[in-house]
Amino acid sequence: MSEKERKIQKISLAEVAQAAGVSKMTASRVLRGEGGYSENTRAKVMAKVDLLGYVPNRLATVFAGDTNSTFVGVSIPDLGNEVFAQVLEGIDRKLGSHGYQTVLGLTQHTIEEEEAWIRTVLSWQPAGLILTGRSHSRRALDMLRTAGLPIVEIWDLNSSPLDVSVGISHYDSGFEMGRYLVGLGYRALGYVGTSHDTANAATARLEGFSKAVIDGGGSVVRQFCLHDTASFYPGFYGTEQLLASGAAVDCIYFQNDSMAFGGMQYCQKAAIEIPDDIGIAGWGDMPVASVLQRRLTTLHVSHLRLGQTSAEAMVARISGETYPTAKNIGFHLVPGATTKRNVL
Amino acid sequence: MSEKERKIQKISLAEVAQAAGVSKMTASRVLRGEGGYSENTRAKVMAKVDLLGYVPNRLATVFAGDTNSTFVGVSIPDLGNEVFAQVLEGIDRKLGSHGYQTVLGLTQHTIEEEEAWIRTVLSWQPAGLILTGRSHSRRALDMLRTAGLPIVEIWDLNSSPLDVSVGISHYDSGFEMGRYLVGLGYRALGYVGTSHDTANAATARLEGFSKAVIDGGGSVVRQFCLHDTASFYPGFYGTEQLLASGAAVDCIYFQNDSMAFGGMQYCQKAAIEIPDDIGIAGWGDMPVASVLQRRLTTLHVSHLRLGQTSAEAMVARISGETYPTAKNIGFHLVPGATTKRNVL
C-alpha cells in the first residue's frame, strides 16, 4: 500500500442510500437525526448502515457544510514539564466531552515553531486554537487575525488577549512568594532559572518576585543557566554556580519545583542544611513535592483545572457565547519545611 | 459569530489564480511545486499568494485527491502518568518532523473510551493510528480492519499485532526485577499495585515477576488498591495495608515508581528503615527517582525513544515500507540504594 495509491475503497452515503432504496438526502437526514423522515425509512437506512459498516467522511461534511471542523488546535511548549502534561490532560478530556478533538502542537517554547504549527493547523479548518503563552510572531498574528477563529491564550493571564485568556498572573505569583520569604526574615535572596530569549511566564514571576523583595528591603542575585530546560540538573548546577560565585544568599527561589529539587540535591551533597543554612522555594507544586522528606515551600496552581477551564472557554467561544476576557484561575502559596518557620 | 453562521470567507485557489491571471490548475501546480510551469508564472502566482495571504484548505485537498490526510491518531491512557507524557512527546516531535499532525485521544485506560475515540478519529481519514496497549474492543477491531490503515500498537510488545508493535516485553521486565531481587537474597516479596479489569502491561510485569521469584524459591504477597490510579497515595496506603495484613515481607515491588515513592513515604512515617528493614523496587525510572536521598531500585525504559520509534514505524508504514512486526526498544535494570547491596 503506497502513499500514491488510491485510498481504501470506503462505503459512501450514496451507496447506503441506494441499498436502502432512498435518496442521498434522505439517508443524510436520517444519519444526522434531524427529523423529516418516517420511522420506516429510518429503520431501512440504519439497517444498511450497520450492514455495510458505513463510516461517514467528516472531511466531506465540513467541506460541504457551513460549519467548521471539530478540531481544536492546542499548542503546548513541551510535555517533559509535568505541569504542561496536566494542562493538556485537562484540555483534552473536557474538549472530548464536548465532541471536539485535540490536534496537538509541541512548540519547544519558540514562537517560530508555533508559527509553523499554526500555519499547518489552520489549513485543517479548526474550530479554534488554544495557545500556551501570550507572545506570538508577527506572521502568526496575521494568520490568526485573518482566520477569525476563537483563540484561547492560556498560562500567563493577559488583560488584552487576542480573544480570551485563561491562567494566572505569574507576576503576582512571584510577588507573593517574594513577600512571603521577606516576611520570614530572608533578605539576601537568590534566583536560579533558565535563560529566556523572549519574555515569558518565568520572567514575569521573577519580576514580581524581585519587586516584592526589593520593596521589603532585600535584594536578589540571579543565576541563569543558559540553553537548558528547567529541570533537575540545571537546578543542581545553577545552585552550585550561584553559591560558588560567593554571593551571600540566605534563600533561593527557583524557576520551578524540578529545579528546586536539583538545588536541594546540591545542598545535600555540599552539606548545606535546609532550612538552617539556606531556604529553598519552588513554583508549581508538583505532586512529588510531597515525596520529599521535607515539604517544599512552593506555589500551587491547579493545572488540570486550568486545562479544563481553557477548554470550557473554547467551547463557549465556538458557540458564540461571550466569555470573560481574562479568566483568573488563581493559586495559593504552600508554606513548606524548606524555609524557616514563620518568625514572630 | 454563531456555529450556524457561514464560515469566515477565506481566499480560495481560484481567487489567487484569477488575480494572477492564470487558471486554477496552474496555480495549483505552482503551489505544490510539482513543476510544469514557467518561472515567470511561478513568480506571478506566488506574489498573489503572499499578497492575499492565501492559506490552502487541506480538507479540500484530501477530499479531492487520492491521498489520506496527514493526521495520525494517537491514543494514550492518561497524561498524569509521566511516562506516557514522555511517550507522547517523542511521538509528536517525530511525527511533526515528517509533516504529520497528532490527533490526541485520552482513553483513561478503558477499551470503551478507545472504541469511541477510534470511531471519531477514523471519520477524519487519518493516515494511521498509534494505539497504546494491545487489547481493543471487538467493534474497535472491526473498524480498524475495515479502515485498512497502518496501525502501530505500542507499550507492551505484541508478537502478533494488528500491524506492527513497538515497545518492551513487560513480562520480561518483571521477570528481570524478580530475578535480581531474589539474587540479592530476598525471598518474601510483596507487590503493591492497582487493580485491573483487563489484562495490561502491569499485569504482565507482575506475572513475570512472580515467575522469577517462585523459580528462585521465594513467594509473592499481592496487595491491590481498587479503583485507583497508580500514583503516590495508593502506593502509600497499599503499603500500609500490605504490612498491616501481617505478611512477613522483606522487599516490596511496586507497579511503578510513583507508587514506590508513596511506599517509601509510608516506611519513613512508620519508622521502617530502607533498605535495612525492607527493600523497595519500582518500575519506570522517573527522572525524580534520582532526586531522592536514596536512589530507587527500578527499571529504566527510554520512553521518549519509545515514542520516537513508534512514530518512525508509523511513517515507514504510511510510505508502504515494511517494518519489523515487533520492535523491541529494550530496558535495563537500575540497581539502587533502596535494596540491599549485592550479596556475595
Place this chain on the structure above:
DNA sequence: TTGAAAGCGATACCAA
C-alpha cells in the same frame, strides 16, 4: 507550459 471539465462525499436549497 497551460487550461477546461469532471468529480471527490457530503449538505443546502428548493421543489414536489
Place this chain on the structure above:
DNA sequence: TTGGTATCGCTTTCAA
C-alpha cells in the same frame, strides 16, 4: 416526508 441539483476547493485527467 422525500428527492433533485448546485455547490464547497481542490486535484485528476485529458486536450491544446
